[in-house]
Amino acid sequence: MSESSNKPPRVPPPLTPAGRKPSASGARPPGPPPRPAVRRQAPGVRGSTQAPEAATLKTGDAVGGRFVVERYLGSSGGGVSYLCNDRQTQSSVVVKVLEMPFPGDDAFARLSADVRLAGSIEHRNLTGAVGMGRTQSGEIFIAMEFVEGSTLSQLVAQRREEGRTLSIRDTFTVLAHVCSALSAVHERKTSHGVLTPYNVYVNKQGVVKVGNLAFGRMVSTFLHGRGEGAFHDSIYVAPEVAESPANLSAAADLYSLGMIAAELLNPTGLPSDRKQAHEMALDGLAKYPPALFSLVSACLSGDRRQRPASAQHFRDELEEIARDAGARLSGVAPPGALPVEPAVVESEEGDSLFDLFDVGDIAPPPSDEAEAERYLVQKSGLDYGPFTEIKILEQLRADEIDENSLVLDRFTQQRCRLIEMEAFSAEVKAYIPEREERRRREAEARAELQRKVKKGGLAALVVSIVAGLVVLAAMGWFWLQQPDPEPMPLEQAFASLDYTFLPPPSEFQAVAVDSDLLQSIFNPRASQEEIARTLKKVRGAGGKRASAGGSASGASGPREADVDMANFSGSAKHLSDQEINRVIMSDFNAMTDCIRSELNRNSSFKGLTVQFFIRPSGTTGGVQIKESKYQSREVGQCMIQRFRAMKFPEHGAISNRGVEFPLYVQ
Structure with a gap:
């Protein structure tokens, strides 16, 4: 974490609503256990095996003239999701058809502008918004980047089913990436509004993605008018937004950050009731450092002015708390940690391994580092991999990538052009002259082939013209040898036919x-x-x-x-x-x-x-x-x-x- 002299002081721990300090035990109130807020599947959501009876789109349908439906993904009260292929980019996207009536041209124009703004925010930790339009039947749809992986809610629910909890390191790593995405969103004078564990994804490469920007806010605003949806009953939504969606702001996203932090650190999870969740969110932090309770309680304050100034400030505070607790935030994740890429790139401060162990006790490094799958290659804005060093070089020689392709080293978190990465620089520089020479020879071969084709085509054209003239001359001679045809009376022509018919009458x-x-x-x-x-x-x-x-x-x-x-x-x-x-x-x-x-x-x-x-x-x-x-x-x-x-x-x-x-x- 980079230090700054103008960093704001840590927020003091406020009292809870009744002047109550957090309980030492963090125990739940007596009574039956409440329904948890985090489950594998969000409330009201139907999975890919629970397709609605009358799906709007079918496999093979074209949406907006650009997206071809491949299969149904899921649905909820806000819309139906389909996995589609983008004809323009040949990539997978999610098309979400909204279950809301057309709001009119002016309102639709405002919603489209909101989606365009979301699509213009490019960040590694944000799912991109591709566009918005209407289906052939007039329904509104939004196309978004497809994330192949799991939601944060699924990862947390799976851990709790296995009897495991999340560490401070895991909590920081996930929320640090979320804060980076929110910072990019807040810089554009907008907000997410519906930040929940169901809208945070982790793809197969371990990249955290904040999804449903603009879409979640749009659908939740519509459902709020019907007394349902995230704005109405989600514990992660700020109280002022639950009162009126017009109160959406960056501070509301900070409330959601604090509630998600409390959810991840709570060993049993928070209930789905707003009031109970707010109380248990603070009680569950009793075993953690007081500074962590101070940070989370500030986020959950009903007064927006008491919340952290920005998502970056929240991240800096949480990083300092995690470091003070002894968590190692960079490098390879320890066993049992969430499969998420580290949020801190620089090496850890403090004692090195050589200060803790005798050099002779450390196992030698792998004999062949080229066997480690440590590299991700960026293609069309998405990371693919991981690949070994050998696989990267094979892609280079197959012209699937070039020296300017961006490559991420998962071990060091360094991202740069392939030619600039130390492990590949020499190989790439040696290959470039070979590639250019090969391309020159291929260009010469193509030019020679074109010359031969043109020469052969000209000869074939001449032969074809001559043959055509010969055929025409033969046909003309044959026609001249034929006798003149003799006219046949109409009655005789009709009599020669097997079928007897009468012509239409001439008089009526x-x-x-x-x-x-x-x-x-x-x-x-x-x-x-x-x-x-x-x-x-x-x-x-x-x-x-x-x-x-x-x-x-x-x-x-x-x-x-x-x-x-x-x-x-x-x-x-x-x-x-x-x-x-x-x-x-x-x-x-x-x-x-x-x-x-x-x-x-x-x-x-x-x-x-x-x-x-x-x-x-x-x-x-x-x-x-x-x-x-x-x-x-x-x-x-x-x-x-x-x-x-x-x-x-x-x-x-x-x-x-x-x-x-x-x-x-x-």
Whole structure:
């Protein structure tokens, strides 16, 4: 820890609300054990094996045109999380679809600005916010960096299940990284707001990541209005924020830091009740140095002015307390410690190993340091590894990394360019000329190959043109040798076909329609009773005709004409105008609905004429509206559908019979 002359004095230990000092035993109040605040899974959260019944997104769906869903991760009252592939960066991201209604354009713009601000804060201990948008169904989503590892709550719960506790060193190491992330956030005049053990992650490389920046605050604010969520019931949220999310500040994050510190140091964990948790947080620190009680109680003060001035001040105080307690904060973690990278890089002060042991008692160093997996390589902003020295050099020679790639030595916590790291500097400098020479030879080989391809392509083009001209000449000569074709009469052409068909008629006969009947039905001045009586009369007439002509029109019920291309029925019957009129009038009720719908939309509608032909088999064909302006309109499509479904009696005509049915209502 770097010393500073202007470092603020350590905060004196305040009294607890009732003027009570922390109890010496730190025992819980009598009664049944309270529900712990820290569990493997946050309250109300469903894991990856507990997918909701109706998931918004499915595997393979594209979100925002950029993120492709791979699988469901989990869900809570605030939203549903999916693991996605970012097409732009080819990296894994988490897309969280919010279960909140669209707040309006102005509010959405403010939320988007908040997410952009979070995404602009780049820090090793922060999960990055990629962006915000809306799904195809209009739901709000936020894309964030995916952390492959465990949450702090899972690590703590696992330790307690095993009967183990966290040391001051582990507590400092985790919170020091969290403080570094918070310092970067507070420098941008914003805050996290929902700092809990469920929002702190430890990836597989031991890097601590503070997650859900902007997302947690956004969802918790929405849920607070419904009387639920972190702002409503989490013990880690400052009391002023629980009262109103408008009170969010950097000081509220300091309260969360103090409560997390008390949670990590408590051997059995804090209860989920706010009041009990606050009391037990202080009681559980009785066995630790008084300075630690002073620091944590200052963080948990209801007066924001009594809390530490910044996250950096909290870190400095906690580091000094840990050192005074004899904890070694740098170097390789001792056995049983949390799998977290050290927060202190410089070597420990005090006695060296050579002062404590005889040199002869110390085991010699490994004979081959290249076998130690001590290096992490940064690619696209993320650390990969660990790798041995040999693996690093193999990646260099495979051009997977270069001399400017950032490498972290996990033993010394040194991060620098590969060429600047002492263990690799000589190898990298010797390899660079070899690589450049190899690239030069490869470039020459590519240039030679391109020259040969161009030369061969030109020759192939010339050969192709010559061959094409020869083929065209042969085709022209063959065509000139053919005799002139002889015309064939149309009747003879039809007779040569196996299938006999009739062409559409060239003339259409108009069917007479009772104009008085139409006027009475569609008269806008007629009363509903008059229209009903007229329709009843039409239904009665149509029903009788339908029953009388049942053999011709088919079975009762909805009629959908089968596709019938037969041209001859084998019948000698002549189809009269009266029979045509009967079939049409039997379906007049449905046609009335078509006309009335158009009259309701267009009071100037006068009517239309349906033109069609009747095949000898009785089916209709070529149905169209004679007035072209109604052909594609709803009334035209409705009438076409009705006439296509009609079935007339079979007749013995040798050609299709053309019919025009005028239907004028005004």
